[in-house]
Amino acid sequence: MNFELGSFRDPAGKVFYEEKKVFRYVTTQGQKKYEYIKSNGILNDSIKDGYLIETREIKDEKIKSQISNCKYILQHQLIDFISYPYEWSFNQLKDAALHHLNYQIYLLEKNAILIDGSAYNIQFIGTKPIFIDVLSIGEYRDGMYWYGHKQFCENFLNPLLLSSKKEIYFNNWFKGNLEGIFTSDLNSILNFIDKLSPTIFLQVFMLNKLENKTILDPNKSSKKLKKLRNFSKKSYMSLLYQMKKTIKKLEPYKRKSVWENYSKQNTYTKEEEILKIKTVKDFVLKNNFNLIADVGCNDGLYSFASLESGCKKVVGFDFDLNVVDRAYLEAKNKNHSFLPLYLDASNPSSNIGWNETERKGLKQRFNFDGLIALAIEHHLAISKNIPLDQTIDWLTSFAPKGLIEFVPKEDETVQSMIILKGDIFPNYTEENFIKFLGNKTKIISSTKVSSSGRKLFEYARI
Amino acid sequence: MMRVFYLTFCLLFFNIHNAHAYLDPGTGSIILQALIGFIAAIGATVGLYWQKFKFLIKKIFTKNKKQN
Numbered sequence: 001m002n003f004e005l006g007s008f009r010d011p012a013g014k015v016f017y018e019e020k021k022v023f024r025y026v027t028t029q030g031q032k033k034y035e036y037i038k039s040n041g042i043l044n045d046s047i048k049d050g051y052l053i054e055t056r057e058i059k060d061e062k063i064k065s066q067i068s069n070c071k072y073i074l075q076h077q078l079i080d081f082i083s084y085p086y087e088w089s090f091n092q093l094k095d096a097a098l099h100h101l102n103y104q105i106y107l108l109e110k111n112a113i114l115i116d117g118s119a120y121n122i123q124f125i126g127t128k129p130i131f132i133d134v135l136s137i138g139e140y141r142d143g144m145y146w147y148g149h150k151q152f153c154e155n156f157l158n159p160l161l162l163s164s165k166k167e168i169y170f171n172n173w174f175k176g177n178l179e180g181i182f183t184s185d186l187n188s189i190l191n192f193i194d195k196l197s198p199t200i201f202l203q204v205f206m207l208n209k210l211e212n213k214t215i216l217d218p219n220k221s222s223k224k225l226k227k228l229r230n231f232s233k234k235s236y237m238s239l240l241y242q243m244k245k246t247i248k249k250l251e252p253y254k255r256k257s258v259w260e261n262y263s264k265q266n267t268y269t270k271e272e273e274i275l276k277i278k279t280v281k282d283f284v285l286k287n288n289f290n291l292i293a294d295v296g297c298n299d300g301l302y303s304f305a306s307l308e309s310g311c312k313k314v315v316g317f318d319f320d321l322n323v324v325d326r327a328y329l330e331a332k333n334k335n336h337s338f339l340p341l342y343l344d345a346s347n348p349s350s351n352i353g354w355n356e357t358e359r360k361g362l363k364q365r366f367n368f369d370g371l372i373a374l375a376i377e378h379h380l381a382i383s384k385n386i387p388l389d390q391t392i393d394w395l396t397s398f399a400p401k402g403l404i405e406f407v408p409k410e411d412e413t414v415q416s417m418i419i420l421k422g423d424i425f426p427n428y429t430e431e432n433f434i435k436f437l438g439n440k441t442k443i444i445s446s447t448k449v450s451s452s453g454r455k456l457f458e459y460a461r462i
Numbered sequence: 463m464m465r466v467f468y469l470t471f472c473l474l475f476f477n478i479h480n481a482h483a484y485l486d487p488g489t490g491s492i493i494l495q496a497l498i499g500f501i502a503a504i505g506a507t508v509g510l511y512w513q514k515f516k517f518l519i520k521k522i523f524t525k526n527k528k529q530n
Binding site: 145146147149150151153202203206207208210211212213214221222224225228229231232235238239 | 486487488489490491492493494495496497498499502503
């Protein structure tokens with residue numbers, strides 16, 4: 001039995017894994033609220049209506065006897081790849097925020113609420129957001145305020161406002177802070193004109209003022225808190241609808257990025273691209289993959305080709321948030337099981353949070369059976385000066401079988417990369433690429449896909 | 463004396479950042495919701511009276527028209 005190290009905050013229960021299955025146990029503290037959502041049909045309705053991850057109660061006395069204070073054991077649908085909000089593009093975070101709000105509205109109608117506003121409680125299955133934390137659902141009692149509001153603002157609203165109003169991606173900031181973007185930080189960045197918007201005035205400027213007041217004079221705020229009148233259900237609902245309306249209208253700040261038009265304006269010809277797609281399709285067809293990692297996925301051209309060739313799911317990774325966003329919208333539009341995510345390959349997500357185990361690094365989450373890494377290796381080896389052997393080791397660590405494109409030094413793109421820094425890469429040769437790849441894997445085949453000498457190497461780990 | 467002056471200066475001119483105060487960090491958010499609820503209630507009341515006022519004016523003018 002492996003306990004999920006990030007599941008420790010809620011005394012109502014904990015997540016654990018056994019034999020590639022995911023479970024959650026409910027303690028005596030969580031018993032009452034679990035029984036409430038179960039007996040009122042909220043649990044089953046939420047699953048049926050697509051808000052909540054598939055969950056079923058299981059009777060396993062053996063497991064139960066191993067956990068103290070365990071009242072129920074639930075089994076959840078296993079998510080192939082856990083992603084975090086700092087790996088999502090603007091529209092992914094926006095859809096996750098809207099899913100959270102829609103679910104809150106749905107629950108409130110059934111006299112239930114979400115007790116927090118954490119973005120980590122939402123995961124993506126393909127392009128579909130889903131709520132995963134059953135024990136975050138609680139009973140609504142008359143007069144209740146939206147207790148998860150502050151967390152919702154920091155996890156969802158503030159990052160979206162930041163990337164909507166300013167030319168700043170929220171991702172690296174979010175990753176550094178873990179709980180999103182503080183209202184005080186956002187307030188410092190937004191200007192007077194931004195604050196004329198009623199939403200920003202209330203949810204950022206005023207909230208920051210009130211938060212500052214509580215810090216300056218906690219006693220006065222505490223007295224004020226005790227005197228507050230009950231919050232009506234109508235007001236709660238209207239606050240949720242207002243937030244939903246605001247988030248729906250938010251669009252990412254328009255900015256140009258380097259790789260935005262890459263799939264349309266690249267250095268190879270149409271014939272070469274067709275050959276590349278065919279090589280990818282042949283590789284996928286013969287392997288019957290469940291989950292492929294497409295590293296350097298750009299707008300998902302080869303991910304879509306993989307899905308067409310029988311792969312069940314693809315998780316894409318790219319450094320350019322504009323193309324990740326576009327790929328996500330396209331996959332959503334086509335209803336493809338493709339989840340593109342943000343990844344700076346030279347600085348991947350690491351273990352962070354409490355005890356450095358709360359949120360897992362990228363490698364800890366690898367669960368792929370196939371890899372496609374096209375036109376990415378030279379960005380690491382040449383642009384980022386990562387030794388070729390380390391680049392290959394890192395790429396092959398994604399999956400036991402894969403397809404990696406080698407871009408030779410003679411290629412136009414590599415030539416432009418070394419204009420300023422010069423050719424300081426004597427080891428960057430096809431011979432060395434084959435040697436390093438062959439050290440840890442068996443090279444199955446190589447296919448030349450461009451006149452400049454680009455080749456796709458298929459490997460299988462030994 | 464200088465210390466008091468310095469502290470006053472700091473309190474007046476520097477932004478206060480999130481610190482670990484001895485109060486639930488969500489307090490500001492709850493007070494804000496109460497404020498929004500209060501504003502909405504005033505808005506609804508004003509709206510109600512405004513509708514009543516409009517209805518009254520409309521009624522007076524329709525009456526006058528009929529009399530003419």
